[in-house]
Amino acid sequence: MTPAERLRYSRQILFPGIGERGQEALLRSHAVVVGCGALGTFHAAALARAGTGALTLIDRDYVEPSNLHRQWLFEEADAADAMPKAAAAARRLAAINSAIEIRAVVADLTASNAAELLGGAGVILDGTDNFDTRYLINDFAVSRNIPWVYGAAVGSYGLTLPVLPARTACLRCVYPDPPSGAQPTCETAGVLNVIPSVIASYQVAEALKILCGHSELVQPRITTVDLWHGGTRQIPMPERDPQCPSCGRRQFSYLEEPPQATARLCGRNAVQVQERLHALDLTELKSRLERVGEVRANEFALRFFVAPYEMTVFPDGRAIIKGTSDPGLARSLYARYVG
Ligand SMILES: [Zn+2]
Numbered sequence: 302m303t304p305a306e307r308l309r310y311s312r313q314i315l316f317p318g319i320g321e322r323g324q325e326a327l328l329r330s331h332a333v334v335v336g337c338g339a340l341g342t343f344h345a346a347a348l349a350r351a352g353t354g355a356l357t358l359i360d361r362d363y364v365e366p367s368n369l370h371r372q373w374l375f376e377e378a379d380a381a382d383a384m385p386k387a388a389a390a391a392r393r394l395a396a397i398n399s400a401i402e403i404r405a406v407v408a409d410l411t412a413s414n415a416a417e418l419l420g421g422a423g424v425i426l427d428g429t430d431n432f433d434t435r436y437l438i439n440d441f442a443v444s445r446n447i448p449w450v451y452g453a454a455v456g457s458y459g460l461t462l463p464v465l466p467a468r469t470a471c472l473r474c475v476y477p478d479p480p481s482g483a484q485p486t487c488e489t490a491g492v493l494n495v496i497p498s499v500i501a502s503y504q505v506a507e508a509l510k511i512l513c514g515h516s517e518l519v520q521p522r523i524t525t526v527d528l529w530h531g532g533t534r535q536i537p538m539p540e541r542d543p544q545c546p547s548c549g550r551r552q553f554s555y556l557e558e559p560p561q562a563t564a565r566l567c568g569r570n571a572v573q574v575q576e577r578l579h580a581l582d583l584t585e586l587k588s589r590l591e592r593v594g595e596v597r598a599n600e601f602a603l604r605f606f607v608a609p610y611e612m613t614v615f616p617d618g619r620a621i622i623k624g625t626s627d628p629g630l631a632r633s634l635y636a637r638y639v640g
Contacts, residue, residue, distance in 0.1 A: 302324065302325060302328070306324075306328065306352070306400075309352070310324050310351075310352050313352070318510075318513075318515070318518075319513050322513075322514070323513030324352065324513075326512060326513050326514045327351060327352050327354070327509070327512050327513055328352050328353075328354045329354050330353055330354050330355070330424075330512040331353075331354065331356075331357070331422055331423050332344075332353050332355075332357075332422060332423060332424050332425075332426060332512065333356075333357040333359065333418065333419055333425045333426070334356065334357070334359070334428055335359050335410050335425060335426065335427060335428060335429050335438060336359070336360055336427070336428030336430065336434075337358050337359075337362075337374075337386040337387050337390045337428065338360070338362075338372055338386070338428055338430065338497075339368075339371040339372050339373075339428075339454065339487075339494075339497030339498070339501070340426075340427070340452050340497050340500060340501045340504070341358070341360065341390075341426070341428025341501075342372045342374040342375065342390055342428075343373060343497065343498045343501035343502070343505070344426040344428055344501050344504060344505055344508070345358055345374065345390055346373065346374055346393075346394065347501070347502070347505045348505060348509075349394045349397050349398045349403070350397060350398060351505075351509060352398070352400075352401065353401060353512060354402065355401065355403075356394070356401060356402070356403050356404070357404045357406060357418060357422070358387045358390050358391060358403070358404070358405050359387060359406045359408065359410050359418055360385070360387040360390075360407065361385075361407060361408050361629050361633065362385070362386050362633055363383045364379040364380045364382075364383065364385075364386055364389055365380055365383075366380045368380065368386075370494045371487075371492060371494040373498070374389070374390045374393045374394070375389055375390075375393075385405075385407040387405035387406055387407050388405045388407060390405065391403045391404075408629075409434075409629050409632065409633075410429075410434055410437060410438070411437070412437060412555065412556050412557060415437060415441045415556065419441050419445075419447070420445070422447050423447075423448075423511065424449065424450065424508045424512055425438055425442055425447060425448075425449035425450075426450055426452070426504055426505070426508055427449060427450060427451045427452050427504070428452065428501070430453075430486060430487070430636050430637070431640075432476075432479040432480065433555070435451060435472060436472065436473065436479070436555045437555040437556070439464065439471055439472040439473060439547055439555070440547050440553040440554070440555040440556045441556060442464060442471075443464075443466045443471050443547050443548045443551075443553070444551070444553050444556065446466045446467060448516060448519075449463075449464050450462075450463045450464070450504040450507050450508055451463075451464065452500045452501060452503070452504045453500070454492065454497040454499075454500045455485050455486060455487055455490050456485065456490050456492060456493065456496075456529075457496050457527055457528045457529030458496065458525070458527045459496045459497065459499060459500035459525070459526050460500070460523065460524070460525045460526075461500050461503045461504050461507075461523075461524050462522070462523045462524070462538060463520075463521065465516060465521070466548060467548075468521070469538055469541070470539050470540060470541045470542065470548070471541070471545060471547050472547075473547040473548070474538075474539060474540075474541055474545045474547075474548060474549075475523070475539060477542075477545070477546075481580070483582065483585055483586040483589060483639055483640050484639075484640030485589070485640060486636070486637055486638065486640045487637075488593060488637040488638055489589045489590060489592065489593060489638060489640070490589070493528060493529060495528060496526065496528050499526050499528060500526065503524055507519050521537065521538040522535045522537050522538055523535070523536050523537075523538055567621060569626070570624060570625065571621055571622065571624075571625075571626070572621070572622050572627070572628050572630075573619065573620070573621050573622075574619070574621075574622060574628075574631050574632055575618065575619045575620075580616055580617060580618065581614065581615075581616055581617075581639070583598050583599075583600070583602070583603045583614065583616055586598075586614065586639065587603055590603075590605050590638060593607065594606050594608075600616075601615070601616070602616075607634075607638065609624045610622055610623065610625065610634060611623040611624060612634065612635075612638060612639075614639060620635055620639065622634055622635065
């Protein structure tokens with residue numbers, strides 16, 4: 302460490318859990334943050350300030366005014382300019398810590414780019430908003446023996462758990478299948494602006510243990526927090542499931558092409574998305590979406606208008622999104638509004 306580094310990180314070096322050796326390891330480490338929303342911007346800022354040597358930020362979305370109440374790294378100008386989130390975050394981070402290496406990737410994480418984007422990670426932080434991407438992260442991390450930390454927050458509630466391949470259960474031991482039906486999302490159920498940063502703090506603490514060379518200190522437990530109605534709970538993670546498709550049988554279906562999540566052009570300025578294998582309850586989805594925009598539904602289809610897009614959702618989980626010819630944007634809209 303240089304004298305400047307020793308000074309800059311002195312309060313962290315004094316913290317016995319990290320110390321000088323931990324700081325040195327951290328300065329040589331590489332963390333990947335998948336998703337630069339409320340969770341991911343917090344991960345990235347905390348890891349940059351802590352002196353993580355290299356950070357990769359992955360996000361395909363653009364900053365919108367509705368992000369500003371909870372996504373700490375972004376400013377009004379980012380939303381006005383519709384800056385890509387990964388690029389806007391990287392710019393802020395470079396001003397926070399100019400000595401670290403920051404790579405901004407404006408793309409979806411997919412089976413085809415996972416090896417390139419996640420391959421060199423010492424830890425992967427989950428800042429995504431959908432289960433398909435989390436299962437992809439899980440399959441990749443288990444297959445390459447890379448630790449990762451799951452996180453999710455919506456409303457006033459959040460949940461986090463660490464996955465240390467070969468030691469703890471993996472995400473598919475805990476949740477063998479994606480949740481069925483429409484899931485609450487920040488776009489439909491709203492979100493209290495401080496819950497993501499609490500969940501993200503738990504995730505970063507585990508990531509720091511791992512990057513500082515103390516992964517043995519990571520406890521295999523599920524932490525849930527409700528900042529409005531309740532408190533914090535921690536329960537032990539289940540044991541590893543020998544029949545788990547990912548860490549038990551090592552069948553990494555999410556790494557195969559094509560991924561289960563598919564989006565393809567259908568006609569001019571419309572994309573068909575098929576994200577789920579499970580049926581959707583359109584009545585339930587209608588009551589959720591009515592708070593956000595105009596919805597019409599019958600037993601065969603639900604039509605939802607959120608300018609400039611029109612989304613038609615079918616009971617088998619399929620959707621046609623009009624107003625775009627970008628499959629990535631269509632998948633992102635689907636994740637936001639259908640969950
Ligand atoms: Zn497993």
